[in-house]
Amino acid sequence: MVYISKIFKLSYDMIRLKSAVSSYLFILLILSSFTVKADTVVELEKRIQQLEALVEKLMSNTANEASLGKEKHESDDKANTSSLNDLTLEVEEQQYLIEELSKKDENQMQVSGYADVEYKGSDSPGASEEFRMHHLSLFFTKKFDNKFKFFSEIEYEDAPKFDGVNDGSGDLEEAAGTIFVEAVNFDWNYSQAFNIRAGRFFSPAGIWSEDHYPPFVATQERPMHIFRIFPQFVDGVSGYGRQYLSDSISVDYNVFLGNGESSVSGKKDLNSNKATGFRGRIQLPIWDEFSFGFTFYNDNEDSANGNADKFAHGYHLEARYHNFSLQGEYAFANLTFSDDSLDYDREGFYAQVKYHLNDWDIGYRYDFYDANSIGVNTIKRNSVFVNFHVNEAMTLKGEYHKNQYQDSLVDDVGFYTFSISTYLGN
Amino acid sequence: MRKSQLIMIVMFLFLFSRNVMSETVYVVVNEKNTDIISPELVKLIYLDKSSVWSDGTNILVFELPVKSDARVKFCQEVLNMSPVSSQRYWSNRFVNNTIQNEVKIKPHRLVTRFVSAKESAIGYVPESEIHNMKGVRIVMTIN
Secondary structure (H helix, E strand, O other): OHHHHHHHHHHHHHHHHHHHHHHHHHHHHHHHOOOOOHHHHHHHHHHHHHHHHHHHHHHHHHHHHHHOOOOOOHHHHHHHHHHHHHHHHHHHHHHHHHHHHHHHHHOOOEEEEEEEEEEEEEOOOOOOOEEEEEEEEEEEEEEOOOOEEEEEEEEEEEEEEEEEOOOOOOOEEEEEEEEEEEEEEEEEEOOOOOEEEEEEEEOOOOOOOOOOOHHHOOOOOOOOOOOOOOOOEEEEEEEEEEEEOOOOOEEEEEEEEEOOOOOOOOOOOOOOOOEEEEEEEEEOOOOOEEEEEEEEEEEEEEHHHOOEEEEEEEEEEEEEEOOEEEEEEEEEEEEEOOOHHHOEEEEEEEEEEEEEEOOEEEEEEEEEEEOOOOOOOEEEEEEEEEEEEOOOOEEEEEEEEEEEEOOOOOOOEEEEEEEEEEEOOO | OOHHHHHHHHHHHHHHOOOOOOOOEEEEEEOOOOOOOOHHHHHHHHOOOOOEOOOOOEOEEEEOOOOOHHHHHHHHHHHOOOHHHHHHHHHHHHHOOOOOOEEEEOOHHHHHHHHHHOOOEEEEEEHHHHHHOOOEEEEEEEO
16 A cells, blocks of 8 residues: 555656646747747756756656565556656757757847956055046857857946036036947858958957956056057958867967058048058967967058058967966067158067966066157066956956156156956856 | 975965866767867867867867866866866957857756767766766766
8 A cells, every 4th residue: 555655646746747847848938939048048957957857766766666576556657657758758858949949049149248446556656546447348249150250349448427518519518438349340250260350359469469358367457568569459350260280289360451540440541551460370289288479560551650651560479387377478560750750669578477376376577668769768567466266257356566667757666456357258 | 495495385285286076077079970089189179279170060069067076177187277267268268259169068967968969069077977978979088
């Protein structure tokens, strides 16, 4: 009798389970006809795991009962097996539905971003400490299929506020901060070796130009020459890809054509000359990661620098051995004008070493920048930093920088920043 | 630097280094995938530096959750980095728009299922999944 009651209980449990699964499938079908959210897929996965665990438990119970050697009614056995098969089929069906939902989910527009807040101070006489609501950036991305994707970034810098005057004039009473479309581009991914990107994108020059996002770089303060020798971004088109020369040696390239630097580059070029650039990089099987490369950039009429004929070149190296990582960049620009006496060079480099220990990074960077070879403009900077990664998305940073000026009239100055930055994506 | 100071530093580093799980981790691909997959290739895939199989199809990469023991072991043994660093690496490549591979984070039980269902997939799972390996091929064993 005890055994029969157990069987009935088991069957009753399975009927309840089936009922729950059926209800769930019904809800699932309704959900699938609406917009699919990532949460839905996650929930489905959890549900599948629960169902799998239940199926295993039921099978285990059945096996245990059988091993006890008690008599069973043949009809109960058949009912049990049939119910288990039904449940297994339903689990498989749900897996199929998950895949279908995942496909839909992949093609949804994704929203992510990052944010950072700083507390800054300086040992310069009279300088006050401040909180800075530095960045809130939102990324909108969409993958149309395996070949086409869209990427954009809108940055809100220094908590922008724009307030109009209520007198019909259209004038602004208050305007502070920056709203900036930093990236908006389309990618056509043909193969690993050949892809095309069109729109606005960060200049593929060296390392920091692309790899500069606060949650993922060691310091809030970027090396001084970054964005000053090669432009911050390109409005144009680029072709890029990677080719393997052997199992572990690869070269990658990025060739680009754009409007060049100017205040209105997003709408029109200020001149008929296009800026061109090329970055090449080779990756070698040395240490855990090792790559070095070069960048060339040419703009025959650089609107951002007095319509100079600008030619720049740079070299970079990036390496990691276990917890040690090293990166450095050098860049040089030659700017020539119709009046030769105005010609000058611009030069900068940095070398950074970082040690990662558990959730901590500590490191040092030496930085050099000469904005204009005419005159005494050289700045040398020594920086030390420590980062604590609260988790994979959030980082607390402390950094101290000491600037030394070539100009004897300018006093050396030290400044520090404490910050919290977080990545807002999944 | 004095010898005693050096010993102190080395001891400090050992004290703060994490223990790697003893369970074996298996790197798996779909059984229909006939590519020769070396440990170096696995590393390049999980560093997003190799994004296609030999027939040109895009690689679908499965990662385990950051706090998974198997991910700790995989990251330390294959990538020489922590799971948090590895996840930050993926996120960084996403935000700077240089990511090539399609990456999905799934619990290990689903990784086996998805790899068995998707010909272009690669993933890694702990030893406890050894009985659910139907439809997948083990290409690397991390002891």
